[in-house]
Amino acid sequence: MAEILGLGMSHYPLMARPTGQKSIAFRLVDRPDLPDTAKDPGNWPEAMRRELADDQGEAYQRAHREAFGAECRKIRETLDEFEPDAVLIWGDDQYENFKEDIVPAFCLLAYDDMDVYPYRPVVDPIGSSSSTFEHVSANAWGEPEDTRLNLQGNRDLAKAIARGLIAEKVDIAYAYQPLHFPSLSHAFLNTVLFLDWDRDRGWPYPIIPFQINCYGERVIVNKGFISPVGKINLPDAELDPPGPTPERCMEVGAAVVRVLSQRPERVALIASSSWSHAFLTPKHDFVYPDVENDRAMYDALGRGDFDFWRSITNEQVYDRGQQEMRNWWALMGAMEALGRATPSYHAFIESYSQNSNKCFVVYDAN
Numbered sequence: 153m154a155e156i157l158g159l160g161m162s163h164y165p166l167m168a169r170p171t172g173q174k175s176i177a178f179r180l181v182d183r184p185d186l187p188d189t190a191k192d193p194g195n196w197p198e199a200m201r202r203e204l205a206d207d208q209g210e211a212y213q214r215a216h217r218e219a220f221g222a223e224c225r226k227i228r229e230t231l232d233e234f235e236p237d238a239v240l241i242w243g244d245d246q247y248e249n250f251k252e253d254i255v256p257a258f259c260l261l262a263y264d265d266m267d268v269y270p271y272r273p274v275v276d277p278i279g280s281s282s283s284t285f286e287h288v289s290a291n292a293w294g295e296p297e298d299t300r301l302n303l304q305g306n307r308d309l310a311k312a313i314a315r316g317l318i319a320e321k322v323d324i325a326y327a328y329q330p331l332h333f334p335s336l337s338h339a340f341l342n343t344v345l346f347l348d349w350d351r352d353r354g355w356p357y358p359i360i361p362f363q364i365n366c367y368g369e370r371v372i373v374n375k376g377f378i379s380p381v382g383k384i385n386l387p388d389a390e391l392d393p394p395g396p397t398p399e400r401c402m403e404v405g406a407a408v409v410r411v412l413s414q415r416p417e418r419v420a421l422i423a424s425s426s427w428s429h430a431f432l433t434p435k436h437d438f439v440y441p442d443v444e445n446d447r448a449m450y451d452a453l454g455r456g457d458f459d460f461w462r463s464i465t466n467e468q469v470y471d472r473g474q475q476e477m478r479n480w481w482a483l484m485g486a487m488e489a490l491g492r493a494t495p496s497y498h499a500f501i502e503s504y505s506q507n508s509n510k511c512f513v514v515y516d517a518n
């Protein structure tokens with residue numbers, strides 16, 4: 153029977169950029185369709201203004217990144233102690249492979265080994281994700297643009313999981329190669345980059361990326377990042393259909409555990425994403441995230457309250473900008489199925505000015 157380790161972390165792309173940058177909030181308000189009241193820092197929460205201080209949040213960004221890196225190191229240490237045969241990562245697709253031609257709710261990537269270039273610009277004839285619209289190769293580690301990583305996949309295990317899920321009545325989509333994005337998409341690639349924070353361990357583990365249509369109503373509308381100008385108050389009919397419900401994500405996570413329980417491999421499951429996102433939170437004019445509701449989710453995680461997590465509706469997800477947390481709902485379902493009520497380690501990095509709150513968690517294998 154498989155041994156399963158449960159982990160959660162963030163893949164916040166700006167943590168790969170050079171340190172000491174001003175807050176993303178000043179970029180988020182740089183759009184003409186926002187009301188002036190939303191652009192005025194005087195109207196932002198006091199805690200956010202404290203983060204921004206008098207340098208537009210540069211010093212805070214440095215401290216945020218330091219705290220972020222310390223958590224990534226902890227997750228990596230736990231992973232190395234466990235020595236997994238494979239690492240399954242739940243991650244969102246931000247208009248990378250889920251585009252106008254197909255948007256599945258879930259998709260398992262049964263890729264072979266691949267060479268990836270994290271700092272090269274990505275070109276796709278159908279249109280690039282707006283999250284890569286301002287491609288820069290400059291990165292926090294000072295690595296050259298042609299840096300190459302060779303990542304192992306595990307096609308056999310990925311196929312076995314797909315077979316098992318179908319037997320579990322989860323009609324999973326799968327892919328043997330990228331549809332559009334000619335690399336590993338950001339949720340998975342950043343996870344790998346961040347788990348070698350000090351660039352001293354490399355990445356020896358085969359990965360099985362498990363995509364979730366986290367962006368739901370905004371997967372095509374937003375093209376992966378900020379809603380196009382002029383579309384801040386889109387009528388419901390113009391939004392895309394929603395992603396899978398939190399409850400369904402938990403069911404799928406639980407089904408993954410049942411399938412893996414029949415296998416001999418040691419597998420680490422990672423939920424990879426930040427929590428509420430500023431650029432997805434309409435009630436805050438897309439300027440800062442829903443910190444209060446993230447705190448409530450974090451409290452529920454700490455006390456092992458899976459029913460609280462299950463009770464969240466798709467409407468609440470949309471209202472709170474918690475779309476990417478669908479990756480975490482899958483992990484919650486998996487841990488509930490394993491009977492691991494409370495995590496052995498958890499941390500919460502709260503932030504108004506760095507787009508999102510970040511949670512890190514470990515559920516020990518035994």
Ligand SMILES: [Fe+2]
Pocket residue numbers: 163244246338339425476
């Ligand atoms: Fe993401």
